[in-house]
Amino acid sequence: MSILEQQYEALFTPWKIGNVEIKNRIVMCPMGGTSLFGWFELTGCHFDKEAAKLFLERANNNVGLIIPGIAPLRDTFWGKWLWQNPKMFEDLAVFMDEIHKTGAKLFIQLTAGMGRSWAITDSIVPLHKNAITRKLIKPVLDTSHELASPSPQPSRWAHDIECPEITVAQIHEIIEAFAKTAKLCKDAGVDGVEVHAVHEGYLLDQFAIEFFNKRTDEYGGNFENRYRFAAEIVKAIKEACGNDYPVSLRYSVESKMKGFCYGAMPGEDYTEVGRNMQESERAAKYLQDAGYDMLNADNGTYDSWYWSHPPMYMPENCNLTDVAHIKQFVDIPVVCAGRMNPEIGAKAIADGKIDAIGVARQFLTDPEWVTKLLENRTQDIKPCICCHSGCFNFSSCKGHANTQDLSDTMGLARCALNPETMQSRKYHLEPAKKLKTIAIIGGGIGGMEAALVCAKRGHKVTLYERSSTLGGVFIAAAAPSFKEKDRELIAWYIRELQKYPITIKLNTEIKSVASLSADEVIVATGATARKINVTGAETAIEAIDYLLGSCEVGENVAVIGGGLTGCEIAYDLYLKGKHPTIIEMQDDLITTKGICLANTSYLRDFFKTNKVPVFLETSLSQIKSGSVELIDKTGNQFTLPADSVIMSVGYTPAPIAAKGKHIHVIGDAAKVGNLRTVIWGAWDVCMKL
Template identity: 30%
Template sequence: MTDYPRLLEPLDLGFTTLRNRVLMGSMHTGLEETKDWNRVATFYAERAEGGVGLMVTGGMSPNREGGVFPGAAGLFSDADIANHRTVTDRVHDAGGKIAMQILHAGRYAYSPECVAPSPIKSPISPFPPKELDEDGIEKQIADIATAAARAREAGYDGVEVMGSEGYFLNQFLVEHTNKRTDRWGDSLENRQRLPVEVVRRVREAVGDDFILIYRLSMIDLIPKGQTWDEVVALAGKIEAAGATILNTGIGWHEARIPTIATSVPRRAFTWVTKKLMGEVSIPVITSNRINTPEVAEAVLADGCADMISMARPFLADSHFVAKAAAGRAAEIAPCIACNQACLDHTFGGKISSCLVNPRACHETELRYDPAETPRHVAVVGAGAAGVTVAMVAAERGHRVTLWDKAEQIGGQLNMAKVIPGKEEFVGLVDWMARMVEHPSIDVRLGTAPGVDDLRAADEVVIATGVSPRDPGIEGQDGPNVLSYIDVLRGGAEVGARVAVIGAGGIGFDTADFLTHDGGESTTEDLDAWLREWGVADPEDHRGGLEPEGPRPEPSARHITLLQRKSEKLGKRLGKTTGWIHRASLAMKDVQMVGGVNYERIVPEGLEISFGEARERPTLIEADTIVLCAGQVPERGLADALEAEGIACHVIGGADVAAELDAKRAIDQGARLAATF
């Protein structure tokens, strides 16, 4: 008897059956662009072995002008077909099924060759698109159909036609981007003509016994987006044109509402997909912020969809489904939706990976093979870096002793998890605690080892983390001054007016924490989150946008966030999430001030000036000053070992203090443990 009967139930599509209701959604990893097809095949095959019902590749371009960026992968030649056959053969050998996503970026293409229904530049690309004429539209349709036929020839079980997130087909649907007056624009019927014709031609090209998924934008989250009646009408037309399954797309990329970041509530948009249930007779997939089998099962039980799409959870754990089926859900490495190693890498032109699982997309070069000679590994520090070393070393057959002076696993992750919107870190710490319950790991909490305790170990790893940096501000020892540690670990009394010194990630997190004052995070309250960001029912308001706009709860305090650098505050935050942090604080009326000199702290607040000339002396009136002025490595034990001639590996914050950088710490720990 399984705990997830609906999730693990097969789905009969008539001509083929999926082994369960789990789709691994499309992710652009950058692997196909490496042209290392063994690496690509290994990535997908490992997830097929892990039990997923159907996978969808990253977006493959149907032509040069439709590529997300110049050189984007696609099926353009016989050689491409042969290379992709390597992938599909490996997936099928592993018992899986795989579909290829066909993605035409339209005006989102980062290329001067981009095309669109109308010559309206996207806010996320510097290139204005060329308006397609009748012949140009026909070329796009033919190229998409050809890509689908080639996908079948390459051994794929199906294709997904990308019609959401503001890409090419989505751009034809709304007046926001389609200003045409010919048969491809103006009226609703004309605006919907292109996606329907594309699906019809794709079905014609691939035959009846081939999966055809259409990714439908169910809530655009942009001004002048689709009405719900328009979405339902399009869904019916897409079904009639030959789609096998409808997949859910949420929001355009240019929308100013977060949809997949960690601060978005779990299953935040499944209610939108549920509205389509019964409107079509083909299966409907729901998506976005579903990251545990419990949540997925509940979504199906609530009648929100026929199938669940999860993408990044399969970066975090390739065996998500197999572990759930085997009653080992507590061992599933959790996707915390941080975006740091996946989407941030994608938009930075890097190969995607996963903060929690550095092997993701690096399976061929980061291997956890059994150790030839088991050794004793001593690890000091049970934060992100140290726990990762312990887990990987134990998995490889080594004996591990893991020390930490604290009474709990997790290190500074325990501060991250109290930040409103970062509740997923609770699950990460819990998973780490579960994984070190391993017969080969001796966990010694509340204990700080000395040099003599470490002499006998074969390998010594120092992962002792960081300490707050001393900013050297006159008056910082006053009773009105606290460290971020005092605030985030609780117990410190904070006044109604606060000046936060330092606007890195910790400064932003601390400011966010203080705006709530212990109140419930909107990440834990979907209705409150929808109000905060101005999301409406698309049946009531076009595009799903509340006419009144965002309606956040007022801040619990008046907060001023300051930094020495004159650049925009938050500039160095995550590439795809920094705007969310800035917008969240702006909605709470947090004042953000850059380019300051910290002159002195006085009982009335913080005295600052501006620029090298120390101009405009100003008093920031504040009851409490919170120091978030960076960190320094905690290297005392490492230095003592080196003084005794004992070799050690220094990783994580103890190596380089750079905010609370769990991505780097976990990657460092995994790669080190793989070498023992």
Template identity: 25%
Template sequence: MIVPEEVANTVSERYPTLFSPIRIGPKQAKNRVWMTAHSTQLVKDHNFSQEHIDYYAERAKGGVGVITMEAMAVHPTTQPYKGKVFAFEPAVVPNYRKLAAAVHEHGALLLAQPWHRGRETSGKVNRLPVWAPSSVPCTVYREMPHVLTEEEIRELVQGYVLSARYAAEGGLDGVEVHGLAHGYLLGQFLSPATNHRTDQYGGSFDNRLRLVLEIIRKTRDEVGPDLIVGVRINGDDGDVEGGLRPPDWARIARAIADTGLVDYISVSQGTYQDRMRIYGAVPVEPGYEVEATEQIKAVVPELPVVATGRMTSPELAEYVLASGKADMIGMARPLIADAEWPNKAREGRDSDIRPCVGANWCMAAIVNSPLACVHNPSVGQEKTLGVGTLSRTATAKNVAVVGGGPAGLRAALVAAERGHRVTLFEKEQELGGQLRWIVKANTFREWGSIVGWLSTQLERTDAVVKLGTEATADQLVADGFDAVVVATGSTPLRHGWSMNHPYRWREGADQLPGFDQWNVITVREALLDEAQLGPNVMVYDDTGSRQPVVVAEYLRERRHQVEVVTTLPQVAPDLEASRDLQATHRRLRRAGITFTTDHEIGGVDEDRVRLIDVHTGEEQVREPVDAVVLILGNAAQDQLLHQLKGRVEVHGVGDCLSPRRIFNAIWEAELVARAL
């Protein structure tokens, strides 16, 4: 959403509406910043942990008005992974009390969010049948659900009742009934697309709403009038046949409000059939959910309504509130990126807010590990890396940082903030490293804010930045640096051999035939316009990463015909973890980019490319191919690191150790700089 210029120019530094108090039923929130629920994978034994307490307390200390904790299971059948709190078990009560004490200390309200995923899960973890109103499998998990009986529905309701009871006993401020939004179980009952029942819970609008209203009523009975009861609903299911659209959700919101039992409505979007409406990675624009949320607000003017959906800036938040489109601003990822977002906005320190760039590393991280942010190393590590944990050094060192990509910038910033005398050397004329390539594609331009933020913060220190300067081992030693952090990154491989041929990767082996031609280039050369490309370009990928997507879109924007060829069964499968695979494939295919999977290049002969099926060995020829862009992985640029060993205190960070991800580069830089 673009904030009108006349509004943007009148927003005060303190954002008066955003930081005004608001009544939510029996409680008052100190401001209108609402931290919405999101998974953390900090769960231990189906319960909250000390890491949870540190995590939520950090955001409360950072100035949020309300926190809804992550979705909590109301029944054993809703376990997509082991890291889920069982809200229906009394063991949560003592930890609720610890959480509430930690959050209340900073004046924030704290709510539980009982929920059931329904068909949008599998039974792999709990070894139980998947529950759903009808036997319709989810497009992601594809497991055939068990149709809930009326007895099991009563069991489900009792799970919500117990969850509300323990939230009250644990000293929380209220309960947010979840499962309506995102296509979860209660939403499955509401939607004609997934509810094919013929009993009292199916068919008519009132029947499909029956279970939701019963759970809300019993939740209110359980917690009484002194605690908040709210609901999380959708504003739009998305382009799903038979799904619920904004007018349908407005009708549902009005029916819920008519009960007189809820104190607010929090609005989101999407189901697992249209996941980018839930997670909103770039290029989804900030504020993309506001239009549908405004329709909800229009039909329930008496209730506070929470707007969500990439609410990335305080300027946008103030505009939405001041224009009456919603009453509170819900956000998760911006507060993951910067726990102090509210305090910084309130104090007029907008440029200090570490931006959420929509990379969705937070989503990718929780697949196999606790929550993390692509450029905030403290997430889930608040006790050791959080706000106020960076100590000044007792002995200032003369520190050289070599390389101005994300790793080098982070190392230089942290070392300078600790009081070391820092000089950063970058051989190029610009900072940014490989992020300079990525942001060439309009789709991923926001990622450049990682470098922008680091650079801005570094400028506020005493660090010296020397651009266009290549540091050598002899010079660094001669200049008397006490410590050197090597962040020299990596460079793209161009030998042509896929990972299916490890023997060919040995030093001194020949390139694949034709890969020394002028029209066979690397992703760097393509994105930095360092090569002349004809109309037909082949992007060849052996990594499964985001790079082929970036370069393919960049070239298509410049009117090239683009074919992506990959050795893998799918183009860019790594994007499944960040939840934007489906949306990205749709965007590229609609742009006219073609995909060829399960093939490797056998050779290039001028404008002819020979492709080989990796399973059958069958060959086919593409011609004319005016250029081939290679994405085969990178080689660590570790020469300087080895040259300095034994001559000075030296540390390697990021790709010069092993070419990986932005997160790893920044994480390692943080740890090394703290240890200097």
């Protein structure tokens, strides 16, 4: 065994959850949208063949334990209970036979509900607010059930909506549904179930946390009452399925909350208003004694969402210290999730600090990553960059609930970097019917992705890049210290291109497509930075120039533009010891759809916690030597000191040729977007060539 393999050896040892043996210590964690019973299905829940295909491919690639995404016990639409759909469980039984042939095990995750954390969309908000429309749509979508919480309180997503208090009768109905559904899962050959969740601020967690639970009955008040709901669920499941049937619990060690919609930063000294470590030590033991056989653990709530769904700004293994601590208070296995690094995770397992690592989004990006780890091919693993653009793009800003389009919200668990994930009917590779010569202009992510897709289909590909290296504008995007996964992605692309007969011509600028001898031309020349027509604009530093390190900046830096790039630049400046100030014309930072609230709330909370000045609804009127002139929403003009000014006000497509019969424009050259639009757009074109 090589030195590299020895680093991961502990990951590939067997362990047990109750009496069920798992072949290795890698757990594919649940992700919204990967439920085997469908996700947010208008036609009601059914056995989801696309999710089944996803899991079977991962099972064939050496994952130990699979836990699909949450399955609401009651259909979101039409209100039918899962246990009332026997056909679905018959299909599940056939699927479990296929899973078991691979040596993998699978638990089904069942949820009591989301309560105030239900990601109500902007389109649903007005329907819920109006009593008449709420009554009319109730047979189809009962928002009062979906939003039902321990006590009346504002929705996490729409603060002007009050979530109703769940009744004791509803609680008992949910407990009964857990037992009935778990029994059907067991009869279908499912290896265990996971209860969702005293975790992430979902319904059971809201009951457990005194900050949210103001009840005065047997489900509120003291410690035992607040954890009663979760305890009664596992007891009901054990009564229905037997004491030897494994039941896992999704569990947040600490809430990492400073207040309503305000989370704690890593390493921050703060006062916990949710579940603190002292209570967690007691709760973990209490829940184990109630009957739970495993804790699938991390940290956080929807108010500190970046702990549960860590963006690239959070450190790797961000929950490991807390999860390892809580393992000391229980005798059951403990899994740790949250940007887990396999090498660090393996060492923690070997040292007895945890029992397994939980990994989620990496499975969406590269279904074969565990196999590649086993075969000592770590450089072949396509890295997840923690962008959430495809897998969990619930976005929100001031005055809005979940701003994502409903159609997009219904399609979670896709991947910005891998279009085939949960979309295999739409995106798939087939050999080209007619082989062609294809010229691709631009060696950014879009151009490289197009080259790979075309080459895999059998076309003869030449990729032209005017600079001396591949990566395009993504080189600048990947420059900050917290973008290490972005840099790994560029390196992965460059290595991957070498595996195919693709001709790469660097330092070659194409000024006219007429000069190319090709059957098809793909234009992937990106975009150019927008300009602001104000006095002194010529002295400002463009965002890309700053990110590439080609310009020095002073101590006090005005960042013009509070979109994602501007906020990341301000964050980078702060980490470097500078003093950034953000100027944004909108009424909130990062108002663009499709950027996950876990990502945006981290940046907003970071700036708030560290007192980074943010001027909203404010425009730039002039740049002077050592200062900027600004105008607020009332028309008041004022001056701020600024040694340097960085412009981050968006981009304009810059194609070198227009779309034509044999000319295809992709990526930012077609429409400025993000990595998801760039990569998926490349597939949209290249699949048809």
